[in-house]
Amino acid sequence: MSRIWASYNRLLETAPLLTKALTSFTGFTAGDALAQTFVEPGDKPYDYLRTLKMGSFGLLVHGTTGHYFYGMLDSKLPGTKPVTVATKVLIDQTLWNPCFGLMFFGYLNAVEGKSMTEYKEKIEQDLQTAVMGSWAVWVPAHTINFGFVPPAQRLLYINTIQIGYNIFLSFLGNKEVEGGDEVKEKDETKKEL
Template identity: 75%
Template sequence: MSGLWARYNKLLDAQPLLTKCFTSLTGFTVGDILAQKFVEPSDKPYDVMRTVRLGSFGFLFHGSTGHYFYGLLDSKLPGTKPVTVATKVIIDQTIWNPIFGCAFFGYLNAVEGKSWNDYTKKLNADLKTAVMGSWAVWVPAHTINFAFVPPAQRLLYINTIQIGYNIFLSFLGNKAVDEEKPPEL
């Protein structure tokens, strides 16, 4: 296991952006697989393309934006003092979280070939739930993240937590606008 960790850190040093993109691809893929296999009704057949959509979102959007966003936060707000950590969490959850939600639903909308009207309906139906659901997970997770996790490992830590959170996101992102509420976190 230590060899794998050393190899990951070597890749992170050599290719930080690409490594974080692949880390996010893994987190989003695993989260969707778990959502489809263990959370949603078992009478639905497994949707491979749904997993591809979620994984590609992780690779193309989450990994790259996470690399730059958390790098920016760390450069503008260095350190781990409680006020710095709290400021980073507040910025993440009040600014980045809604942007992320809009991008997540927008990406799924686009790759599924849906209309702008479908996108606005989805935002109206589910963005508030996604943002508020995020608070339950990410406020405590990011408090730990910004206080104790080295900046280079932030996205790995986030993706570890993200696997569980992606079960919620996968359900929310793939439910029809008029379906029932998502499962409790």
């Protein structure tokens, strides 16, 4: 186990962006697999494409943006004093959290070929739930993160917790928009005109 940990830390030094992107890929893939297997009704067949979409979000968006965002946050607010930790948590949850939600729902919307109207409906229906759900998990988690976790391991720590949180995100992100059939009918009507 110590060999794996040493290898991971070497990769963080030599290829930090790729390593963090792959870590996020693993976290989002595992979260969706757990959601489909243990949380959602068992009468549906396993959706491998959905897992790929969630994993690719981790790889292409979460890992990369997290690398830059948390790097910037640590450079602007170095240290672990309680006021610094509280400020980082506040910034993360009031600025980054809603941006993350917009990126998450926007990415799924784009890879599923949905319209901007459907994206807007999804945001109106689920962004507040995602943000508030995040507060319950990430305020205490980031208090530990910013207070005790070395900056290079932040995304690994986040992705470890993210596996459980991704069960919630996967469920929320793949939930149909209420009145979704009406939105599709409106879009089809616009196309016909």
